[in-house]
Amino acid sequence: MNATPRTQAANVVPITGPSPENHQPAPELPPFGKLIRITEVSQITTLSKSQIYKLVRSGKFPPPIKLSENTSVWDSTAVYQFIDDRKKAAQGGE
Numbered sequence: 001m002n003a004t005p006r007t008q009a010a011n012v013v014p015i016t017g018p019s020p021e022n023h024q025p026a027p028e029l030p031p032f033g034k035l036i037r038i039t040e041v042s043q044i045t046t047l048s049k050s051q052i053y054k055l056v057r058s059g060k061f062p063p064p065i066k067l068s069e070n071t072s073v074w075d076s077t078a079v080y081q082f083i084d085d086r087k088k089a090a091q092g093g094e
Helices: 005-010 038-045 049-057 076-090
Strands: 065-068 071-075
Touching: 038 049, 038 071, 038 076, 071 076
Parallel strands: none
Antiparallel strands: 065 071
């Protein structure tokens, strides 16, 4: 069956967004950096992979985010925060 422009127009339903009285702002999400793999974490921190996992187990390094059974990544913001905290501690700041 071939639709003519007239019958096509009759079947079109306008798409509308939420009405202003029902609109809710999106929830604020925490700042999140780029997701990086263990090799990049090791390069950034100059720590070996085994040192990183040892620090994670002791609660001194941010834990990885498990994306799948075989894929773990770190939030780069958390990694850089770890480095910044270490620098402050070395300078006697904390």
